[in-house]
Amino acid sequence: MMADYSYNQVTPELIEAFKKIVPGKVFTGDEINADYSHDEMPIYGKGAPTVLVEATTTEDIAAIVKLCYENSIPVIPRGAGTGLTGAAVALHGGVMIDMSKMNKILEYDKENFVVRVEAGVLLNDLAEDAQKQGLLYPPDPGEKFATLGGNVSTNAGGMRAVKYGCTRDYVRAMTVVLPTGEIVKLGATVSKTSTGYSLLNLMIGSEGTLGIITELTLKLIPAPKETISLIIPYENLEDCIATVPKFFMEHLQPQAIEFMEKEIVLASERYLGKSVFPQKLEGVDIGAYLLVTFDGDDMESLEEITEKAAEVVLEAGAIDVLVADTPAKKKDAWAARSSFLEAIEAETKLLDECDVVVPVNQIAPYLTFVKSLEEKYDFTIKSFGHAGDGNLHIYACANDMDEAEFKKQVADFMDIIYKKAAECGGLISGEHGIGYGKMDYLAAFAGETSMRLMKGIKEVFDPKMILNPGKVCYSL
Template identity: 80%
Template sequence: MSEIKYNKVTPEIIEEFKKIVPGKVHTADDINEDYSHDEMPIYGNGYPDVLIEATNTEDIAKIVKICYDNNIVVIPRGAGTGLTGAAVAMYGGVMLDMAKMNKILEYDKENFVVKVEPGVLLNDLAEDALKQGLLYPPDPGEKFATLGGNVATNAGGMRAVKYGTTRDYVRAMTVVLPTGEIIKLGATVSKTSTGYSLINLMIGSEGTLGIITELTLKLIPAPKETISLIVPFENLDDCIATVPQIFLNHLNPQAVEFMEKEIVLASERYIGRAVYPKEVEGVDVGAYLLLTFDGEDMAQLEEVTERAAEVVLEAGAVDVLVADTPTKKKDAWAARSTFLEAIEAETELLDECDVVVPVNQIAKYIKYVYEIGEKYDFTVKSFGHAGDGNLHIYTCSNDMQLDEFKKQVAEFFDYAYNKAAEMGGLISGEHGIGFGKRDYLASFSGEVQMKLMKGIKETFDPKMILNPGKVCYKVN
């Protein structure tokens, strides 16, 4: 395709925006620094020319149509909690602050769905649904992301092992296309074989194919009880080898997280409280599984706990600690939930990769990245979802120069991604590609697949104005 040239937003166009959404249009000095980056600032900073508080589908369609007619870049942004620069304005243009559309619109309890605006925070829906006796199963680590953002990255989270990822809970959506046209995809229903699955293409497209302006999400009846187990092991190998045994024994945990001692220590420093045992009967603990089971009543869960304890002890666990009260469960999960914050608190320069490998390769993979990591000046920290093989590998430094850090990290990531691919994994489990991982996607997927993705991008966005520079489209 021919070279793309984007236009600047003129004062006349700003006036047009103001007529559509009076009081919601912000320019230049009026834009907070927060909007210039996401949670991984290493992927670049950039301000949009204009920031518009999103109001509703129709207004967004009008705004986008103006941008389409004038070759102006549009970037939809949720809460800005992404880790790949996907919601950052790299080329100016108009940023739509979707977080402002944050109403839970309607529960349909007979069909187990809820209709929401895309800016509703995960945490807000989760809490509100529970009040109705319902569970929204996706449970990404970042609770203050928007649901629109969750859908745009197909966010995974802790409960994916039992309940699947965000993709599995999206029933329908309204989308404003880069042309300003409005489409409605999907339905309240769960089964569909009605043409190409455009809705599944939108899911995980990171704001590059269309702007999600309404979502219908599936809910399930909330399990009545949960119980968590902290299971210490002497080393990571034993810890990971235990995971398939859990499933083969028909235990069906809601979450299976693994953690190594180092990161638990960092996290406990951060929360200022020690919860996890570091030594059991003279054995040094090297790694832990944190399991959660859900069910209808405590009697049932106690039985599951007994069976689980047998299985993990047989598989090499050195102990089993049961967290069966709200306080104990909160404590057990507090350490896990603050891993990223704990790392951030101790680190100046930070980057991460979010690979996913087959579950039985986790230990081998982790060992590999630590070995490779030895060669570099940064420190490698990792944690992840043992139930689904999704690993978060952090590179942390407090004394390196930025350029040198970036250079070394790029080399390290090449090894890390290649190894994941070699083991039959993928380069992102839940954080997405955005801006930061685009070149890695290209080398992982290969030319043919990138050509297909670009062709799809052009079909949806003939002028390439929507969130350029992300996923598969590199601005010339």
């Protein structure tokens, strides 16, 4: 059994102490917007913080956290609130630290190909700024307006992970405020280390439960000079997914390979008010699509690659290959892909999701199994995801169900598909994390020994359990 941790209430005296540390940046009661009580998946619970603090410096955060530690007050770090597992929700009240105002790109070190940023910088802002420098930050999650601190806290890799790797591969160093209020610097501007346990990598993916990331040093690469995208329609999802391993077998090295079912594409196009993906070709109703991007230094070599890719996919059952080779076409195609979640949310009253990851050769049989379950439930199932790395986004959607019944049915559904993912050699989450909503599934998947080790790590970093309590591995 875990120890019984109890918290104190935030007193007026503490609020005044906070105000002295960050004048004009402390909010209480009705001053706190209701959006701070939930993330993008409210079904995992809501909880309003007692106090909201807009942080602007590492030292201010450290001072606030130190007071909270001394007084046993919960602290919840929050970025843009775009998470999908309830990780940045104040389930036990306390003090929420809003990192979004720490949004400065501090400096580029072009000789070492790194950039130093505050944790509240948005992914989109770094992407655009780096491009102006002729550089690329490869991690590319679908939510472009998440903070980089949030991305690192969940190790959200996104669409380009198939070629360039995950967020973890691009974090060189960070500044962290520990639950005690101590400030530590982890990592360095180097590409190799055998210097003790990797506390840097432990912090990546810890979802704000071990420390508050305030500053990051991130690896960059020279930006490819050209990109080209292919929209590849198929009659059915099975043929679509079965094509994916052939890209690698033919050494084609795509930057991104996304799969999507027809229903979710139509929802996205309704949401955007623009039709991009064909619904019928050569008399065949299209059931699924691949969206594939290649990058390189010149268009001539890219055209050779796309010609080879077209041969491969047509031989594997694709109905056609549509080339998006102009900025407008590429923008429209990827705008449709990037709007999937927003499109689902716009048309759905009750929503739950998972982002399992399975080996690439297991994607087709796994998704076939998941779709076969739909007849058992009163909700519909929609899926899309990163076909190149096996990270699948599966949504349970309903409009006419009682919420309690929806939750009951979804819990049964999720239990089945998580177990199936494990049987396929996969994992619970590829990038969304565990947060609050997926804790029971993690415990069942990881087993007693692994959970004991994770809880032990949490206890070492946070002996009073004040930092983002009740998330990931430690129930309260």
